[in-house]
Amino acid sequence: MAKKVRVRFAPSPTGPLHIGGVRTALFNYLFAKKHDGVFVLRVEDTDQTRYVEGAEDYIKESLEWLNIPYDEGPGKEGGFGPYRQSERKHLYKQYADRLIAEGKAYYAFDTPEELAAQRSQYEAEKKTFIYNWHNRLKLTNSLSLSEAETRERLDRGDHYTIRFKSPENEMLHLKDLIRGDIQIDTNTLDDKVLFKSDGMPTYHLANIVDDHLMEITHVIRGEEWLPSLALHQQLYDAFGWEAPQFAHLSLILKPNGKGKLSKRDGEAGGFPVFPLEWNAPDGGTASGYREDGYLSEAxxxxxxxxxxxPGTEQELFDLEGLIQSFSLEKVNKAGAKFDPEKAKWFQQQYFQQQENASLATQFESLLKSKGIETSLPVSEIVSLVKERATFVSDLWDQASFFFEAPTAFDEKASKKAFKEDTPAILTNVLGIMENVAEFNAATLSTEVKGWITSQEMGFGKVMMPLRLSLVGEMKGPDVFDIAAILGKDETLSRIQKAIETIS
Known part of the structure; x- marks a missing residue:
């Protein structure tokens, strides 16, 4: 019987979650749901020196906002907890000891000073220092020392690390679900540190033990972990455990395609690289997609x-559609260039799908923040200007004239629209509008356009100054829709003011 698919997203709470991390979480989630599996959140907080207050809550809130909640994790027990590595510290020593007992790892007592001296010596000879099969018997460790000397050092409380004993002259055959087959010569690998005498495991040991104990079947992570794949596979082999299947996602690149997308790129380009706004304990802030007005679906x-x-022309997918279409076979090996304009395109597509009533509620909040109370039909206004907007803030740019009468008229447009006979024309329009039976867009359009035709006048001669009178510039929806929403009194008042200004 096939094992139940279990994947994990394992971030470190060292600051805000980069969108590269969010994408890793998303791909894990999509894969799990596609295969009726479980999506686990594990917080890798063993490095307490880099722990940042509030970062774990930020991670959880980000996943929640994006609607990719975890099935198991802190606060959602699933029988494989605890889900914070700092609460699992007691587990790891026994596994390090087991590797020592089986001769697959060893104690290393080299001091930082001794290792620095070795590195300097190698550099002087234009070589790179690697701690492994070729020099480990010349260094200070339980392979080069006698059993009695090793025991004496341990009893004395000397600082040590436990290093993995990487095999010599072997060819490792690794498989990656995205990159295919990978071969690595073990002679090029160093003996990585797995455990330190302060009782803390390194990332490598904790990671493998946790993935095994949590029964993780697929490890989908960023390509920065690709160099660790050889060690991780070797550790599974050393413990005699079945390894999960691995898939390494390519980097998200800067908009110019050169190098990894960073916070600095976002600051320079005026776009977020984090899902939510981040307020650091030291007072620094970074913008987020949510606070910049983006919809989580976009x-x-x-x-x-x-x-x-997906291999088709389709670009718009809701979450259910993504789950159905997603497969690791269709994930690219090459880095993905981030395009801020494409992000806005997605936002615009989803913005247009929003209900007018929902957008009106958000727009009303924006109006309130500007001190504007209104009795105008905000939902109707939204329906008229929405197609030119990408964010709620754009609705103000497109519709501010409904709430604030123009105090001046666009200079360039005025030169074109306001002629000598314009006051007389607008006075006629004023009279027509004052006397219409019903002050609605259809009636106003019929009456004013009928008069223009009867005068054998060009439409622009009337419609341009009329729009300027109501809006102050040449923008906005149909001019009769604007008049109908403003209402009779406000419309006539604005036309009268224009006549006086021109005259």
Whole structure:
């Protein structure tokens, strides 16, 4: 019987979650759901020196906002906890000891000073220092010392690390679900540190032990972990455990394609690289997609296309659609270039799908923040200007004239629209509008356009100054829709003011 798919997202709480990390979480989530599996959140906080207050809550809130919640993790027990590595410290020593007992690892007592001296010596000879099969018997460790000397040092409380004994003259055959077959000569690998005398494991040991104990079947992670794959596979082999299947996701690149996307790129380009705004304990802040007005569905859809493609022309997918279409076979090996304009495109597509009533509620909050109370039909206004907007803030740019009468008229447009006979024309329009039976867009359009036709006048001669009178510039929806929403009194008042200004 096939094992139940279990994947994990294992971030370190050292600051805000980069969108590269969010994409890793998303791909894990999509893979789990596609295969009716379990998505686990494990917080890798063994390095307490880099721990940042609030970072774990930020990670959880980000996943929640994006609607990719974890099935198991801190606060959601699933029988494989605890889910914070700092609460699992007691587990790791026994596994390090087991490797020592089986001759697959050894105690190393070299001091930082001794290792620094070795490095300097190698550098002087234009070589790179690697601690492994070729020199370990010349260094200070339990392979070069007698059993009695080793025991004496341990009893004395000397500082030590436990290093993995990487095999000599072997060819490792590794498999990656995205990159295919990989071969590595073990002679090029160093004897990585697995455990330190302060009782803390290194990332490598804790990671393998946790993945094994949590029954993780697939490890989907960023390509920065690719160099660790050889060690991780060797550790599984050393313990006699079945290794999960590995898939390493390519990097998210800067917009110019040169190098990894960073916080600095976002600051320079005026776009976020974090899901939510981050307020660091030291007072620093970084912008987030949520606070910049992006819809979570748009961000999710955009992230899915960074390194994955369904192989069709379709670009818009809701979460269910992504789950159905997702497969690791369609994840690219090459780095994915981040395009801030494409992010806005996704946002615009999803923004247009929003209900007018929902957008109106958000727009009303924006109006309130500007001190504007209104009795105008905000939902109707939204429906008229929405197609030119990408964010709620754009609704103000497109519709501010509904709430604030123009105090001046666009200079360039005025030169074109306001002629000598314009006051007389607008006075006629004023009279027509004052006397219409019903002050609605259809009636106003019929009456004013009928009069223009009867005068054998060009439409622009009337419609341009009329729009300027109501809006102050040449923008906005149909001019009669604007008049109908403003209402009779406000419309006539604005036209009268224009006549006086021109005259």
């Amino acid at each position: 961000v999710l859809n955009m992230l899915a296309f960074l390194g994955w493609n």
